[in-house]
Amino acid sequence: MSSEVDAVVVGSGPNGLAAAVTLARAGLSVEVFEAQSTIGGGARTLDLGLAPGVTHDICSAVHPLAIASPFFAEFDLRARGMELTTPEISYAQPLDGKPAALAFHDLETTVDHLGEAGPEWRRFFAPLLERADDSVWLSLGDKRSVPPTLRDLPGLANVVKFGLRLLGQATPAWNVPLSHESTQALFTGVASHAIGGLPAMGTAATATMLSMLAHDVGWPSPVGGSQAIIDELVADLEAHGGRVHTDARIDHVADMPAARAYLLDTSALNAAQIFAGLLPAHVDKALRGFKNGNAAAKVDFVLDGPVPWADPAVGRAGTIHVGGSRAQMAAAEATVMSGRMPADPVCLVSDPTVFDPSREVNGLRPLWTYCHVPFDCPLDPTEYITGQIERFAPGFRDRIVAHNAIPASEMAGHNQNYIGGDIATGVVSFYRMMARPRTSWDNYSLGVPGAFLCSAATPPAPGVHGMNGWFAARRALKSRFGIDEAPSLAP
Ligand SMILES: Cc1cc2nc3c(=O)[nH]c(=O)nc-3n(C[C@H](O)[C@H](O)[C@H](O)COP(=O)(O)OP(=O)(O)OC[C@H]3O[C@@H](n4cnc5c(N)ncnc54)[C@H](O)[C@@H]3O)c2cc1C
Structure with a gap:
């Protein structure tokens, strides 16, 4: 060359x-x-050869940032004709033996659904939503220059609002601003996206921005x-x-x-x-x-019907954080951080057919899942993920037609950036x-x-x-x- x-x-x-x-x-x-x-x-979305015509998002699947990031806001995927669908429920958190906690796209619907926990959820997010772009710039800036939206007093006030909320969820006092099991579990499910300590600054920052976007642009995915x-x-x-x-x-x-x-x-x-x-x-x-950070291990399933969630409302959500309560997820992530595989790892699940019917082919649909594991873990994640979904959706196993598993130690085979399964x-x-x-x-x-x-x-x-x-x-x-x-x- x-x-x-x-x-x-x-x-x-x-x-x-x-x-x-x-x-x-x-x-x-x-x-x-x-x-x-x-x-x-x-x-990438690929045909993994599991079922004719069924395609899988082998890495990312859910894309609030492809709408809200300053780069994509200017690039404007929608104006270019790309269709995105936004689920009515951005994300769900199934809980053992009780109804799931749900974060709707609409904040007030979420507040109503959360009942007595609703007002604290509103107190957390409503002030940030007044200037959502500021928080996005704060999170997605280069950390070397002052983002354009932060050059006035309301922008600076938003930094304080964002910072206080982030700090509140980054310390052992995190149960004070969010004092109910439902709001704690909802927030922690989102925090787990950063695959790190719970509570900690990195996971709290990730969750504050992504949870806010769930009530702003929503958590959409591209059709197809x-x-x-x-x-x-x-x-x-x-x-x-x-x-x-x-x-x-x-x-x-x-x-x-x-x-x-x-x-x-x-x-x-x-x-x-x-x-x-x-x-x-x-x-x-x-x-x-x-x-490198800790890792993800992926399983792409083909199902012959929707996941039979014990709480049917979970089946309307775009993303499901499977891990139970805040304490259960924090314990699972702590085990991962200590280099051991938890019996009940935090799993992320999305059934795109719920909001994009084009993904179902001849009655078969893809299910996108991954779970958090220690760096470079060689274990096959299939049984871990299946077990965790069964916990909240008895009968899930019977829906599985085919699957493809990628342990963390093999993740770099399809993307050499993901050394040892470190997807970050x-x-x-x-x-x-x-x-x-x-x-x-x-x-x-x-x-x-x-x-x-x-x-x-x-x-x-x-x-x-x-x-x-x-x-x-x-x-x-x-x-x-x-x-x-x-x-x-x-x-
Ligand atoms: C399982 C999983 C789920 C995720 N879910 C989400 C999600 O839902 N939403 C979200 O926003 N993000 C998600 N992410 C994270 C997101 O995919 C990444 O952060 C993002 O893709 C990073 O983009 P990038 O361009 O930096 O690198 P990558 O997307 O990793 O791309 C790097 C590219 O460079 C190529 N490459 C590397 N080295 C070389 C070389 N030496 N020569 C030639 N080519 C090379 C690789 O093959 C690869 O194609 C997920 C990631 C994974 C793995």
Whole structure:
């Protein structure tokens, strides 16, 4: 490979493509190199061969951030014709022997449903919803610049509101603001998305933003699956002259065409390997030393009908957090953090047919599930997840027609960013949301002119929001091409 291009992007995950789109829209020639045979990294929808025509979201499935993130708000997937469906119930938390706790898209419906716990849920979220965009910017900013929505007094007041709520859920006093079993369990189910300590700052920050969005844009999914997001990004890239090469794994800088900028949608470790011998010693050491977090182990099921939830209302929710009460989930996550496999792991479940009938083919439907396990755990998660769902949906086992399991230790086989099943591409603590993958003023720079990291291993954090790629590309535009103003992303 020798021909010169303006910019090379390694990896076609949402962040790699967000970077590529930004660069191409600035008028640069852009080539994307993807190791896998399919495009999209953590946002792919694939036929796993389990049942004819049934497709599975092999990583991400639920996408509030693909609507609410500043990158996607400007890119505007809906205006490009992409259809998203938003379930009436954003997420549900089944509880042993009692009705499930439900978070409806509509806040007031949630408050009514929660009964005497409702007012504390309203007190927590209603003030944040007044300026939801501020909280999104606070969470998804680069942590190096003042986000545009925070430059006035109401914006600053929102920071205080957000911070107080976050702090309230990050300490052992977390049961004070949310004092009922239902609200505690609802919040903790969302906090568990960060696969970390409960309570802790990182998980509390994740939950405060995502739970708020459940009552704002909702928790939608693209019709047909996550791949639709990737298809829109690729279409825009190609419309601006960019190209994606699949089956093109990059192991060293010599594998890439000469370019003025290289943006790596890779793990921190892989970035150090690609630029081996070229990075300043302190950067190389920091990238190689960036710790992985705990892991996910995935099972994609094919069912011959809906999950028979004991509380039928759970079957109307887009996402189900399966783990029981706050105390039960905190104990399971603590066991994972100690490096052991809990008998009753926290599981995430989504049945897309509930809100997108197109996913059911000949009476068969996909069920998206994963559970939290220790880093690099080799255990087959099938029985753990089946057992946890059976706990709240007796008879679930009889609905299973086929399944495909991926232990954490094998997750990197379909995405080398997910070392040992760490789907966050590096530990997500509050500190590591600010300083990922290293402590630096410019977390996207690899310390070599023209080399940038743009994956979820940089700020703000993991998720399908494109922000890491957008921030890295804007730095590349400025420092390598003298382009100060970010190009418009509008359709
Ligand atoms: C099971 C699971 C469930 C999730 N659920 C959600 C969810 O519901 N909602 C949500 O918002 N997020 C979810 N996520 C997280 C989300 O998918 C990721 O945070 C997001 O995809 C990160 O995007 P990225 O572009 O940084 O990296 P990735 O999406 O991981 O993409 C990286 C790409 O780079 C390629 N690559 C890496 N190294 C090389 C190399 N050396 N050469 C060539 N190519 C390379 C990889 O093959 C991959 O395609 C989930 C993740 C998993 C695994």
